[in-house]
Every structure is written in structure tokens, then in C-alpha cells.
Amino acid sequence: MAEAILRSKAIEGVVVRSAGVSTVDGLPISENALTLIEQSDMPYTPVSTAVTEEGLEWADLVLTMTSSHKMLLLHLFPSVAEKTFTLKEYALPAVGGDVQDPYGGNLTTYGKTFNELESLIERLKMKLMEDGV
Secondary structure (H helix, E strand, O other): OHHHHHHHOOOOOOOOOOEOOOOOOOEOOOHHHHHHHHHHHOOOOOOOOOOOHHHHHHHOEEEOOOOOHHHHHHHHHHHHHHHHEHHHHHHHOOOOOOOOOOOOOOOHHHHHHHHHHHHHHHHHHHHHHOOOO
């Protein structure tokens, strides 16, 4: 959902890729996430991609949804430490914390996470534009 929301912002100079730390390539997007993304008419990637060293090296900025995802990435790929943050840590440094993972939840649960992501990504957009991306 974060990928779709960020892509929908169409920030000039920003290319968005999504990869998961606990997935394999080719799994379909969850039905509830797909429902919310399609209702919002956002571009999305319909299947999962597993995180790779090459993908991390490609990125100028790596944002995770949770601190545990961040710690796993840093354990596996310590070279990306300087450009890896949780979304909340980067977008709202004074607040920090994790985005709730809605996996397995109902549409309402996904909706709460979707709304939180929209708010965080709007703040991210402002920060990226302030930084002259």
C-alpha cells in the first residue's frame, strides 16, 4: 500500500520500488490492500518482490514500515545503514515508531493502515520536496 500511495504522489525525480523482507517474488497483493488501492485509483505492483542486495544498492533511501524490518535489513545488509529508516522515523523524526502491519486483518484494519500511510507519505512528500529531491 505504501508503494501505491507514494507512486500516486508522482514526485518529480522519485522512483518507487517496493520489496519485502518476509516474502518471495510473485505472491499476489492481499485482497484488502488491492481493494483500497483500486478504490483510490492508484498505480500498484500486483505481486510481491523479495528484498535483494542489488535493490538496496540501487536505492538512495530505504524506508521500512517497522523497526524490526529495519533491524533485519541492517543485519543482513549493513552497508545500507546510513540510508535506511523506518517511514515514521524519516517522515516524523520526533515521533518515530512503527506502521501497523494489517496482514491478516479485515478491510477496516487495512483501511486504518492505509489512512496512516497516506498521512505519513504526505509528510514524506513535503520533506523530500524541501530537501530538493
